[in-house]
Amino acid sequence: MKILATWGLALAMAASSLPAMAQDTKTIRVGSWLPPHHLIVSGILKPWAAAIEDETGGSLKFEIMTSALGPPPAQFDLLLDQAFDVGYGVSGHNAGRFPLTQVMDLPFMSPDPWAGSAASWLTYEKYGADYGEHDGAHVVGLFTHSNPNINMAKGRVDTLEDLKGKTIRVGGNVTGRIMSELGASPVQLPPTEAQTAMSRGVADGITFPSESIDFFGITPVISSITRVPGGLYTDTFWVAFNQDTWDGLSEAEQAAVNKHSGMAIAMLSGFAWTNGDKHGEMKLNEKGVEFVTLPEADVTKARETLKPLETEWLALAKEKGFNGEEILSYARAMVQNYRADTEVNVVK
Numbered sequence: 001m002k003i004l005a006t007w008g009l010a011l012a013m014a015a016s017s018l019p020a021m022a023q024d025t026k027t028i029r030v031g032s033w034l035p036p037h038h039l040i041v042s043g044i045l046k047p048w049a050a051a052i053e054d055e056t057g058g059s060l061k062f063e064i065m066t067s068a069l070g071p072p073p074a075q076f077d078l079l080l081d082q083a084f085d086v087g088y089g090v091s092g093h094n095a096g097r098f099p100l101t102q103v104m105d106l107p108f109m110s111p112d113p114w115a116g117s118a119a120s121w122l123t124y125e126k127y128g129a130d131y132g133e134h135d136g137a138h139v140v141g142l143f144t145h146s147n148p149n150i151n152m153a154k155g156r157v158d159t160l161e162d163l164k165g166k167t168i169r170v171g172g173n174v175t176g177r178i179m180s181e182l183g184a185s186p187v188q189l190p191p192t193e194a195q196t197a198m199s200r201g202v203a204d205g206i207t208f209p210s211e212s213i214d215f216f217g218i219t220p221v222i223s224s225i226t227r228v229p230g231g232l233y234t235d236t237f238w239v240a241f242n243q244d245t246w247d248g249l250s251e252a253e254q255a256a257v258n259k260h261s262g263m264a265i266a267m268l269s270g271f272a273w274t275n276g277d278k279h280g281e282m283k284l285n286e287k288g289v290e291f292v293t294l295p296e297a298d299v300t301k302a303r304e305t306l307k308p309l310e311t312e313w314l315a316l317a318k319e320k321g322f323n324g325e326e327i328l329s330y331a332r333a334m335v336q337n338y339r340a341d342t343e344v345n346v347v348k
Contacts, residue, residue, distance in 0.1 A: 024059055025058060025059060025060075025061055026059065026060055026061070026248075026249070026253075027061050027062075027063055028049075028060055028061065028062045028063065028085045028086055028245070029063050029065060029084040029085045029086070030045060030049070030062055030063065030064040030065060030084060030085070030086045030087070030088075031065055031068075031069060031075060031078055031079065031083060031084035031086070031087040031088075032045070032064055032065050032066070032068065032088070033068035033070070033071065033072050033075060033089075036064070036066055038215060039211065039215075039272040039273065039275075039276045040088065040237070040272070041064060043268065043269075043271065043272030043275070043276070044143070044265060044268045044269055044272050045064060045088065045239075046064065047268060048141075048239075048260055048261070048264070048265055048268060049062035049064065050062075051260040051264075052256050052257055052260050055256035055259060055260065056252070056253055056256045059250075059253060060249075060253055060256070060257075062086070065084065069083050069084070070083075071190075072089060072090060072093050072190075073089075073093040073094055075087050075088065075089035075093075076089055076094060076097070076134075076137070076238075076240075079136075079137055079240060079242050080136045080137065080242065082242050082244065082245075084242075085241060085242055085245040086239070086240065086241050086242075086245070087137075087239075087240060087242075088237060088238060088239045088240075089237065089238055090171065090172060090235050090236070090237055091105070091172075091235070091236045091237070091238055092105060092171065092172020092173050092174055092175065092235050092236070093171075093172060095172075095173035096173070097133065098133045098134070098236075098238070099133075099313070099316055100127075100128075100131045100133060100316075100317060100320065100322065100327070101120075101124060101128060101131060101133050101134075101142070101236060101238070102174060102236050103120075103123060103236075103313070103327060103328060103331050104116055104119060104120040104123075104144055104234055104236050104331065105172065105174040105175075105233060105234060105235060105236055106174070106233075106309055106310055106313060106328075107178055107232060107233055107302070107303065107306040107309060107310070108230045108231055108232065108302075108303055108306075109231065109234065109331065109332070109335065110144050110147070110231045110234040110335065111147070111230055111231045111335065111339055111340075111341070112146065112147065112231070112270075112274075112339065112340040112341070113143070113144060113145060113146040113147075113269055113270045113272075113273035113274060113340075114266075114267070114270035114274075114338050114339070114340045115334075115335045115336075115337075115338045115339045115340065116143075116144035116145075116231070116234050116335070117142070117143035117144050117265075117266035117267070117269040117270055118263065118266045118267075118270075118334060118335075118337070118338035119331050119332075119334035119335045119338065120142040120143060120144055120236050120266070120331075121141065121142045121143070121262055121263055121265070121266045122263070122330075122334045123327060123330055123331040123334060124139065124142050125262065126330060127322070127327050127330075130322070131320075131322075134238070134240060136242070136243050137240040137241065137242060137243055138240055138241045138242075138243050138246040139238055139239070139240045140239055140240060140241060140257060140258070140261035140262065140265070141238070141239035141240075141261050141262060141264075141265030141266070142236055142237065142238055142239070142265075142266070143236075143237050143239075143265055143266050143268075143269035144234040144235065144236055144237070144269070145209050145212075145234060145235055145237070145269075145273055146209040146210075146211065146273035146274065146276070146277050147209065147227070147228070147231045147232075147234075148175075148207045148208055148209050148228075148231075148232060148233060148234070149207070149208070149209070149210065149225045149226060149227050149228070150163070150168070150205055150207060150225070150226040150228065150232075151205055151206050151207070151208055151213055151218070151222050151224075151225050151226075152166075152204060152205040152222065152223060152224045152225070152226070153198035153199070153203070153204060153205060153221045153222060153223060154204055154205075154223065155204065155223075155224070156223075156224040156226070156290070156292060157205070157224070157226040157292075157294070158226070158292060158294075158295075159294070159295065159298050160182055160183065160294070160298045160301055160302060160305075161183075163179075163182050163183050163184045164183035164184070165183070165184075165185070166184045166185070166204040166205060167184070167185045167186075167187055167202070167203045167204050167205075168184045168185070168186055168187070168203065168204065168205050168206065168207060169186075169187055169188070169189050169194050169197060169198075169203045169205070169206040169207070170186045170187070170188055170206075170207055171188070171191070171207070171208075171235060172188075172235050174233060174235075174309070175207055175233050175235070176188060177309060178232065178233050178306060178309070179207065181305055181306055181308070181309070182302060182305060182306070187202070187203055189203070191208070191212065191216045191218075192216060194206050194208075194216060194218050195216070195217055195218045195220070195221050198218070198221045199221050206218065207232070207233070209273065209276070209277055209280070210225075210276075210277045210280035210281045210284060211273060211276030211277045211279065211280040212280070213225075213280055213284065214279065214280035214283045214284070215276070215280070219280075219283055219284055219287055219289070220287070222284065222287075222289050223289065223290070224289065224290045224291075224292060225284065225289055225290070225291050225292070226291075226292050226293070226294055227291060227292070227293045227294065228294045228299065228302070229293065229294065229296070229299055230299060230303075232302070237269075239261070239265060241257075270340070274340075310328070313328075314328070
């Protein structure tokens, strides 16, 4: 009888604990403006969320939204307004709002998505808390996309001279400035409108990684692609919690998020963009799109032409009370540490 009573008490206690456990589960809504199969969602956010859910034993559950609550430039404000708990976006979509965080957007900073993503996060981790550019949010990750190309619907860009007078679709403020300095006329359009714009002659080309050309259905109108060695530009993406949501997590939950964020997000990005580009280039090659490489002399010329962007960024950093030279030097050092083409086990 005592044994039965003990078992009965244990079962009753277990049953009574189930509702409490369910109540302890926190659902974290992740705002998303991209389709679920885009690599940022499927290759970065989903594995990141799954790792944290596992780490917390299910006390955190992430719900990635399938419908956008607003356009890409609105994502940070939607996050601050608590439309969702976690958001992501492109820093360059909000011109002038995150200029110091966008250090990796400067010309020829990111040679590949591994180096660019690692350097963007490590630089922000070291200096970003003082920037004050993300007040109201808690940034858990930064990453960059892979090397962009100059993708043309008509004609070819064999040299910088060929860019002059061309209308090029761009995604962010720094990219627009780069195209303008190189002689092209930038036009900012959503990627979903790029194919139509080029088909109708509104734009002659677009700056995009190969992955994005395929994903957004632009491949059919592309005739030639010009690679720019060294990485002409990149966009810096952010991943952040609303500050109130972050403060509402327990210390153990915050530790679990931190464990799988930061450099973990950067490395997921490296995998995602590298694999995405392989798929995109395969599709472009199947269509017979011609790939050309900008000559070394023109790359050197582009670096010199675009030097004012760095000078202006340094002046802005100084105006805001920061040592821009130190930040820039650190970012470049981190790029070198994480370059995908670093030679190892080689005697020189």
